[in-house]
Structures are given as structure tokens and as C-alpha cells.
Amino acid sequence: MYIDVCVQQNFIGFDQVYTYSTKLGRNDLFLGQRVKVPFGKKILMGIILAIDVENTSGFEAKEILGTFEDQVFLPRDLMVLAEKMSEKYFIGPFTSLAYILPPSNGQGIFYDQGEFKVENLPDLNRYGYLEGQGKNPSQEKVLNLLKSQGPLLKSEILDRLDISASPVQTLIKNGVIGPVKEEKTCQPPQVLTxxxxxxxxxxxxxxxxxxxxxxxxxxxxxxxxxxxxxxxxxxxxxxxxxxxxxxxxxxxxxxxxxxxxxxxxxxxxxxxxxxxxxxxxxxxxxxxxxxxxxxxxxxxxxxxxxxxxxxxxxxxxxxxxxxxxxxxxxxxxxxxxxxxxxxxxxxxxxxxxxxxxxxxxxxxxxxxxxxxxxRPLARVHLVDMREELSTGNLSILSNVLHQKIQNTLSRGKQVILFLNRRGYSNFISCRHCGTAIRCDSCDISMNYHKTIHRLRCHYCGSTKPLPKTCPVCGSKLIKPFGVGTQQVEELVKNLFPQAKVHRMDRDTTNKKETYFSLYEDMKNRKIDILIGTQMLAKGLDFEHVTLVGILAADTSLFISDYKAQEQCYSLLTQVSGRSGRGKDPGEVVLQTYNPDNYAIKTACQGDYQDFYDMEIKQRQAYDYPPFKKLISIQLTGPDKEEVYEATRNFYRDLTGATRTLHLVGTKIIENPKIKNKYTFKFQLKSNKADLALLRDSLEWVFKKHMKENKGKIYIDIIFER
Ligand SMILES: Nc1ncnc2c1ncn2[C@@H]1O[C@H](COP(=O)(O)OP(=O)(O)OP(=O)(O)O)[C@@H](O)[C@H]1O
Ligand SMILES: [Zn+2]
Incomplete structure (x- = not known):
């Protein structure tokens, strides 16, 4: 019998469907099963995609070497999903399945026709006394323990009694003790409004x-x-x-x-x-x-x-x-x-x-x-930071925000201060020549971290010491510019010395425990002012937060993307949404340098429909989604010249293959270098009618280039929404 298999190997060009033969019967095989197969000179792990197929490869099929002992049954619909993803994203069958396979490819996960064997898994059941009496002293001990302590995990029983596992096993086998259904008192649903x-x-x-x-x-x-x-x-x-x-x-x-x-x-x-x-x-x-x-x-x-x-x-x-x-x-x-x-x-x-x-x-x-x-949506006060500057307030807190923090604290309520990390953190630049200190491998401005007194790159994490003079002009006027959450924290602590201030961002909450404890402290009102970045924007529901301060609303507008307005609107709305969720009405102070921008204006009024109406007109006027399909093609690799060359070739091949379609292409632009990798990209706009043909051409050019560059250059094709 023949079976179709995909194999796990590194080279992308080999990620295809292969036909193998087997002497095993139908009943010994199932879809998604892991098999050992000969592949060139190697033995590889493969996954069965189809059983009892014809060999149409034109070659004599090699025989599989066996199946793996631990086996993974994937639900049928996930096998189909993998196939569809493979088509849609131009990826090989194995790459696609890899997303779906269990951790470590399912090694160590055992099934027996869908039933897994309990002994191979951590024991989830708590065991309790059922009936009858144990015969020997160790069994007696177990029963006494369970009677006095209530249901326990098997491991807990063994821990406490210092006995071997066999008396417990015997008791389970004889049905004297058994798994107890855990009756967690589940909260009833809330009555809907x-x-x-x-x-x-x-x-x-x-x-x-x-x-x-x-x-x-x-x-x-x-x-x-x-x-x-x-x-x-x-x-x-x-x-x-x-x-x-x-x-x-x-x-x-x-x-x-x-x-x-x-x-x-x-x-x-x-x-x-x-x-x-x-x-x-x-x-x-x-x-x-x-x-x-x-x-x-x-x-x-x-x-x-x-x-x-x-x-x-x-x-x-x-x-x-x-x-x-x-x-x-x-x-x-x-x-x-x-x-x-x-x-x-x-x-x-x-x-x-x-x-x-x-x-x-x-x-x-x-x-x-x-x-x-x-409950009303929070009232939003818009503060024009340019005016603030002209009245002599150089602080990152406007007078209004300062006042409102004070009021909120005096009423015993909580404050969230939000700072958009992207583009507004404290990079170091020379006031004389404008040079900013960049990461050597990422071409991105580095941030000053006070706690380690060094500069750090947010992409790759590498650090270096603060320079004393500008590396370009030698000036001593090289200083932190802009603000980061650490600076805000310091400032706020100085201004409101009685308040308990905490900071929540990737630096402080890398560990899961700190995240949990910050959240607990916030809930139990052990924190008065919480300062943070994007992490604060979503999902949090603290009833005593009545003031949200957005320190600089503009920064997300600087992303060069047709979605910049949409993302700005969304972020501001989400952050504002953290205020006034309890009985007390909330307020938001939104500081900005662009008070006339429509995303900011409509976000202040909390009117999505207004925002949508303006945005959709823009999209139509400039041929962006949903009116046209927008496709970004991005090539990334370690050698700048090579990547640029490859991008140009890709562009040329694609335009050649799609000559009959009405496509509009952008120029090739260079993205910042990240982790020593260079990226060039271009975009195409297409009518929806042309999309099917475009996809075919794209797939063809994509596969050709992937094969040619042997994985040295990574190609991203993004169908924008
Ligand atoms: N029917 C109800 N009765 C009483 N309280 C409710 C009811 N529905 C929701 N709530 C409470 O109102 C608050 C907001 O509800 P929920 O978190 O479901 O809103 P949401 O729309 O998902 O919020 P967001 O998108 O801002 O995170 C929660 O504290 C929730 O417990
Ligand atoms: Zn870096």
C-alpha cells in the first residue's frame, strides 16, 4: 500500500508531499501519524497525510521504516486546516502542520485509540475513599489519610506517607479509592441587562x-x-x-x-x-x-x-x-x-x-x-501641548492633568498614566548635530535605562555604555531626549510623594509572578498610580480607576502605514476605556501635539461611526483596503546588497508574470535593519477581480525565489486587510 507523507527537514524546497510504501495494514495507520522514513541518506520523521493512495510520482516508492511509538491523533478538521493553510500561505505541508502539532511534535504524548494512558501523564485526579477496607498496613495508612484530609492527588498521598506507589495502585485497581469529581463552585452567569x-x-x-x-x-x-x-x-x-x-x-x-x-x-x-x-x-x-x-x-x-x-x-x-x-x-x-x-x-x-x-x-x-x-463613557479633556509649552510649562504633565491627578488621589481613587512606548521613549541624541545613538546591529535608536545606567536596544536587547561625547561631532551636549516610563515614574513620585506609584511595562513584568502581583495590588488598591505602556490598554477592568492620563497621544500617528489612523483611534479608545468602569464616572486627559487630527478628535468624542466615516473616505480616495487589495512583499537577509538585488528580481519577475493585470506598485523601500538583518519591501495594489490570477503568479515567483536563494533570504508576503 502507498501512503502520502510530508517530512521534517530544514530546507524549505523539500517541504512537499512524498509517496512511500508500507507493509502495514490500514488498521495500523492513521492520518497525522508519525513515521520514520528514509530520505536521501538520512532517516527522517514524517507525518502521514493520506493513506492508500496511488503512486503517481513516476519513481519507485521507498518503504517506511516504521511508526513512532508515541502517537498523535490530530482531529480531522485540523488536518484539513493544515492543508488549506499550506495553499493559502504558500508554505509546505510540514511547515503548515508544525503549527498544529502538539508540543515537541507529540513526543511523550501517548494515546490508545484516542484514549490516553493515565500512567504517562501527570496525575490530575484527586483520589478519595470509595468503599471497602484496605487489607495491609500501607493501604490502611492511605485510607486513613484520605478520610482525615479529603481528596488528594496521587503524588500528594505518596509525599505525605513515604510509601511506595503500589498500595495506592492496588486500592485504585480494586475500586476502593477512585477519582473524585471536583465540584468547583462555579459562579452563576450574571443576569443580562x-x-x-x-x-x-x-x-x-x-x-x-x-x-x-x-x-x-x-x-x-x-x-x-x-x-x-x-x-x-x-x-x-x-x-x-x-x-x-x-x-x-x-x-x-x-x-x-x-x-x-x-x-x-x-x-x-x-x-x-x-x-x-x-x-x-x-x-x-x-x-x-x-x-x-x-x-x-x-x-x-x-x-x-x-x-x-x-x-x-x-x-x-x-x-x-x-x-x-x-x-x-x-x-x-x-x-x-x-x-x-x-x-x-x-x-x-x-x-x-x-x-x-x-x-x-x-x-x-x-x-x-x-x-x-x-454608566457613561469617560469624559475626555483634550490638552494641546503646544499651548502648554507656550505658557511656559515644560513638564510632560500638563497643568490640567496635574490638577486632576491630585483631585483623584484626594478622593481615594486610582490613576492610570499611559505612555506609548513606540517612538516616544528616551533615546540619546546630540543637541549639537542631532545624531542619535543607534544599536550596532539594529539601526534603531537605543533607549537609556536608568536602572542599569546603560543604553539598551528594544529589539535585540543588547546594551552599551552611555557615551560621554557625541561619536560624530564630539560635542558634550549629548543627552537623553524624550521620555520613557522610568522618567515618568520618577517625576510622578516627586510630584506626589504620598502616592504609591508603580510601573508596568515589559521591563518590570517579564516574570509572570510580577504581572500577577501588580494586578492583585491594583485590584486591592495598594497602588494609587499605575504607569505603563500598551500592556495597560486592553482587557483590564479595575472599578476604582477614575482617571486615565494619556501623555502623548500622537506617537502612534508616526507609523508610516495606511492603518496609522485606525491604530491610533483604536489605542486611544482602548486606553480611555479603562477609566470609569465602576460606579464612579471616569475622566481621561489626552495630551497631544496634533489636536486637529481626526483620529484624535473622534477618539475624544468616543464616536467610532464618525471616525469610520472619515477614514473610509480616505481609504477610497487613496485606493486602500477594503476598496483595493494591498499586498506587501518583504525580503529579509544578512547581506544588504543581496537582499536589494533579490527584491529587485522579485519585483521584475512578478511584474513580468502579471503584465495583463492592472496592478499598481510602489517603489522599493528599505526598512530599518533589525538584528543585523536588512529588509527591503514594496507594495502592490490590485483590483479584487485580479486577485486570483495575482495569487497564482505570486506563488510561482515566491517558490522560484525561495528555491533559488536556498533559505538565505526570507520572503514575507502579506495580504493586508
Ligand atoms: N449583566 C451584567 N450585570 C452586571 N455586571 C455586568 C454585566 N455584564 C457585564 N458586567 C460587568 O461590567 C463590566 C464590563 O463588562 P465586560 O468586561 O464584559 O465588558 P467588555 O465590553 O468586554 O469590556 P472591554 O472591551 O472594555 O474590555 C465588568 O466588570 C462586568 O463584570
Ligand atoms: Zn539591537
Missing amino acids: PDQERAYQEFYQDQSLETLLFGVTGSGKTELYLHWAQDCIERGQKVLIILPEIALTPQMVERVQARFGSRTSVMHSKLTDSQRKLEWTRMRNGQVDILVGARSGIFAPMENLGLIILDEEQEASYQYHQSLRYDVREVAKMRSEITGTRLVYGSATPEVSLFYRAKKGDIKLIQLKNRIMD
């Missing part, structure tokens, strides 16, 4: 595959997710809630766990490998009803999915780029289509292109226009 109730019902009025839940911050979207999830679970189906990593706060996790108890799984980037394996196995084995996960959660190995929720749909981190060769939103849609699972996008600031589709009626639109209990 009339507005939520309407939205809840609207969802069931039809069976649209895609739904956009568009609700202002604090309108109770999450509560609705949990209601729909519960319906699903009661029907015996499974639920995925996907969030951007930074929105996967302890708060969110707590909320879901409180509702669904131990049949919840959580997946994020900070899990260890063995935790990941355990969660994977629990899901695969049907022990999980609902997963809350960051982007790779979309590959959760659960069968019988009833609902996929994609929260904060507009979040840029869902989009593919170098480390991520897929767009989570697209993959979610593919999975929903394959399995017929309903997909809900949630957002307070939907992506303009998605909202356009919703307004056109391509996807179902459900709105929540007000905050829960009609």
Missing part, C-alpha cells in the same frame, strides 16, 4: 457563520461571550476564546475559570513545555470544554467545536509577519468554514475593513451602544 439580552437573542436569529459584536468599552461583551459559550457547552459542544496575548490578563482568565471551573484550559506564551503538553492532552482527550488562549489557541485540538470567539479583532498582533506565517483571523475563519462553527469577532473599535463588510451585510452585525448599567 436588557441591552445585552437583545444582543444575545439577535445572535440566534439566524445561523450566520461570521458575526461582529461591536460594543463600546465596558459594554459587557465578555459577559455575552460567556453566555453564548455556556449555551454551547450545554449542547455538548466546545468553545474557543482567542485573545491577543496582552489582553489575556489574569482577570480574564479568572473570569472564565470562575464560570466554567476545571473544564477550562488556558494557553499563552508563558507556559512551560510540559504545561503545554498537559493542556494539549486534556483538550485532545475531551476533558476541556472551553479554551481561553492567545493566537496559537486557534489550533486547539478539540473536536465538536460549537463556537469560536475572536476578541479584540482589530489587534495587529493577529497578523502574520516573519515569526508568524498566518493571520489568526483568517485561520479562525478557515476553521469555522471547515467545521461549520460560528465565529464571533468582538471589538470596541473594529477594523475598518471588517466594519465595511458588516455594514454591507456580508457579515452579521450586533451592536452594544452603551456601557453596562448606562
Whole structure:
């Protein structure tokens, strides 16, 4: 019999489907099974993609050498998903499957026809006394312990009694003790407000595959997710809630766990490998009803999915780029289509292109226009920092913000101060010639870190000492410029010495524990003023925060991207949304140098519709999505000349192959060097009608170039949304 297999190896050009022969029977093989195959002179791991196929390769098929002992059954729909991703993203079958395979390719995960063997996994069950009596003293000890202490884990029993495992095993085998169902007291769902109730019902009025839940911050979207999830679970189906990593706060996790108890799984980037394996196995084995996960959660190995929720749909981190060769939103849609699972996008600031589709009626639109209990959105005060400067206030805190912090503190309420890290941190520059100190390997301005008294690069993490004089002109006037969170912290501590001030950014919260404790302290009001970056923008729900200060609203406008306005609007809205979520109304002070910018203006008024109306006109006028398809092509590699040459060739080949289409291309531009790698990019705009043909040509040129450059140059093709 012949089988189709993809193999694990480094060279991208070999990532294809190969046909092998086997003497094993149908019953010994399954899709997604790991096999050992001869490949050239090597023996490689392969994965079965199809069984009982014809050998159409024109060569005599080699025989597989065997199967791996530990085996992974992938749900059928995930195998299909891998195939579709491979087509869509021009990646080989193995690369595509690699996203889906369990940690360590499933090594050490054991199944027996879908049932996993308990002894190979950490023991999750707590054991308790069931019936009968033990026969020997060790068994007696176990029973006495369980009677006095209540249910315990197997490992806990062994720890406390200092006995071998066999008496415990015997007791389990004889049914004297057994796993106890953990009855976690699950929180009942909250009673929906009339507005939520309407939205809840609207969802069931039809069976649209895609739904956009568009609700202002604090309108109770999450509560609705949990209601729909519960319906699903009661029907015996499974639920995925996907969030951007930074929105996967302890708060969110707590909320879901409180509702669904131990049949919840959580997946994020900070899990260890063995935790990941355990969660994977629990899901695969049907022990999980609902997963809350960051982007790779979309590959959760659960069968019988009833609902996929994609929260904060507009979040840029869902989009593919170098480390991520897929767009989570697209993959979610593919999975929903394959399995017929309903997909809900949630957002307070939907992506303009998605909202356009919703307004056109391509996807179902459900709105929540007000905050829960009609709590008002925070009032926003716009401060023009140029005026502030002209009245002689050189501080990064405007007089208004200063005043309001004082008032808020005196009322015993909490403050969040937000600083956009990107572009506004404290780089070092020469006041004389303007030179900024850059990272040697990244071509990016380095930041001054007071705690280590050195400069540090935010991309690669390398540090160097502060120069005494400018390396270009020799001037001594080389000083920190701009502000970072550390500086704000220092300033605020000086201005409000009684207040408890904390900082939350990547430097202070690398460890999971610090993140948790900061969050606990904030909740328990042990912090008066919390200072931070993007991390603060999403998902946090502290009822006593009544003032949010945005120190410089403009900085996200400097990104050179057609989405700059959209991202600015979204960020400002999210940050402002952290204020006044409890009973007391909130305020926001928004400091800016561009008070006339429409993203900033509309964000102040909290009016997405206004913003959307202006933005969509711009998109139309300049031929951007959703009106035209925009495709970015980006080449990255270690040798500048080579990368540039390759980009030019790519451009030339592509224009050649697409001569009959009406494409508009940009110039080739150079991106900043990152980690000693050079990047050149160009963009194409295409009519939707031409897209299918363009994709074919792109695939052809892409594969040709990938083969030619033998993996030396990385090629990113991004279909912008
Ligand atoms: N039906 C309800 N009854 C009482 N409180 C509710 C109800 N629904 C939501 N809440 C509370 O209102 C607050 C905001 O709700 P939720 O977090 O669900 O909003 P959200 O729209 O997801 O917010 P955001 O998008 O800003 O993170 C929460 O503290 C939540 O517990
Ligand atoms: Zn660097």
C-alpha cells in the first residue's frame, strides 16, 4: 500500500508531499501519524497525510521504516486546516502542520485509540475513599489519610506517607479509592441587562457563520461571550476564546475559570513545555470544554467545536509577519468554514475593513451602544501641548492633568498614566548635530535605562555604555531626549510623594509572578498610580480607576502605514476605556501635539461611526483596503546588497508574470535593519477581480525565489486587510 507523507527537514524546497510504501495494514495507520522514513541518506520523521493512495510520482516508492511509538491523533478538521493553510500561505505541508502539532511534535504524548494512558501523564485526579477496607498496613495508612484530609492527588498521598506507589495502585485497581469529581463552585452567569439580552437573542436569529459584536468599552461583551459559550457547552459542544496575548490578563482568565471551573484550559506564551503538553492532552482527550488562549489557541485540538470567539479583532498582533506565517483571523475563519462553527469577532473599535463588510451585510452585525448599567463613557479633556509649552510649562504633565491627578488621589481613587512606548521613549541624541545613538546591529535608536545606567536596544536587547561625547561631532551636549516610563515614574513620585506609584511595562513584568502581583495590588488598591505602556490598554477592568492620563497621544500617528489612523483611534479608545468602569464616572486627559487630527478628535468624542466615516473616505480616495487589495512583499537577509538585488528580481519577475493585470506598485523601500538583518519591501495594489490570477503568479515567483536563494533570504508576503 502507498501512503502520502510530508517530512521534517530544514530546507524549505523539500517541504512537499512524498509517496512511500508500507507493509502495514490500514488498521495500523492513521492520518497525522508519525513515521520514520528514509530520505536521501538520512532517516527522517514524517507525518502521514493520506493513506492508500496511488503512486503517481513516476519513481519507485521507498518503504517506511516504521511508526513512532508515541502517537498523535490530530482531529480531522485540523488536518484539513493544515492543508488549506499550506495553499493559502504558500508554505509546505510540514511547515503548515508544525503549527498544529502538539508540543515537541507529540513526543511523550501517548494515546490508545484516542484514549490516553493515565500512567504517562501527570496525575490530575484527586483520589478519595470509595468503599471497602484496605487489607495491609500501607493501604490502611492511605485510607486513613484520605478520610482525615479529603481528596488528594496521587503524588500528594505518596509525599505525605513515604510509601511506595503500589498500595495506592492496588486500592485504585480494586475500586476502593477512585477519582473524585471536583465540584468547583462555579459562579452563576450574571443576569443580562436588557441591552445585552437583545444582543444575545439577535445572535440566534439566524445561523450566520461570521458575526461582529461591536460594543463600546465596558459594554459587557465578555459577559455575552460567556453566555453564548455556556449555551454551547450545554449542547455538548466546545468553545474557543482567542485573545491577543496582552489582553489575556489574569482577570480574564479568572473570569472564565470562575464560570466554567476545571473544564477550562488556558494557553499563552508563558507556559512551560510540559504545561503545554498537559493542556494539549486534556483538550485532545475531551476533558476541556472551553479554551481561553492567545493566537496559537486557534489550533486547539478539540473536536465538536460549537463556537469560536475572536476578541479584540482589530489587534495587529493577529497578523502574520516573519515569526508568524498566518493571520489568526483568517485561520479562525478557515476553521469555522471547515467545521461549520460560528465565529464571533468582538471589538470596541473594529477594523475598518471588517466594519465595511458588516455594514454591507456580508457579515452579521450586533451592536452594544452603551456601557453596562448606562454608566457613561469617560469624559475626555483634550490638552494641546503646544499651548502648554507656550505658557511656559515644560513638564510632560500638563497643568490640567496635574490638577486632576491630585483631585483623584484626594478622593481615594486610582490613576492610570499611559505612555506609548513606540517612538516616544528616551533615546540619546546630540543637541549639537542631532545624531542619535543607534544599536550596532539594529539601526534603531537605543533607549537609556536608568536602572542599569546603560543604553539598551528594544529589539535585540543588547546594551552599551552611555557615551560621554557625541561619536560624530564630539560635542558634550549629548543627552537623553524624550521620555520613557522610568522618567515618568520618577517625576510622578516627586510630584506626589504620598502616592504609591508603580510601573508596568515589559521591563518590570517579564516574570509572570510580577504581572500577577501588580494586578492583585491594583485590584486591592495598594497602588494609587499605575504607569505603563500598551500592556495597560486592553482587557483590564479595575472599578476604582477614575482617571486615565494619556501623555502623548500622537506617537502612534508616526507609523508610516495606511492603518496609522485606525491604530491610533483604536489605542486611544482602548486606553480611555479603562477609566470609569465602576460606579464612579471616569475622566481621561489626552495630551497631544496634533489636536486637529481626526483620529484624535473622534477618539475624544468616543464616536467610532464618525471616525469610520472619515477614514473610509480616505481609504477610497487613496485606493486602500477594503476598496483595493494591498499586498506587501518583504525580503529579509544578512547581506544588504543581496537582499536589494533579490527584491529587485522579485519585483521584475512578478511584474513580468502579471503584465495583463492592472496592478499598481510602489517603489522599493528599505526598512530599518533589525538584528543585523536588512529588509527591503514594496507594495502592490490590485483590483479584487485580479486577485486570483495575482495569487497564482505570486506563488510561482515566491517558490522560484525561495528555491533559488536556498533559505538565505526570507520572503514575507502579506495580504493586508
Ligand atoms: N449583566 C451584567 N450585570 C452586571 N455586571 C455586568 C454585566 N455584564 C457585564 N458586567 C460587568 O461590567 C463590566 C464590563 O463588562 P465586560 O468586561 O464584559 O465588558 P467588555 O465590553 O468586554 O469590556 P472591554 O472591551 O472594555 O474590555 C465588568 O466588570 C462586568 O463584570
Ligand atoms: Zn539591537
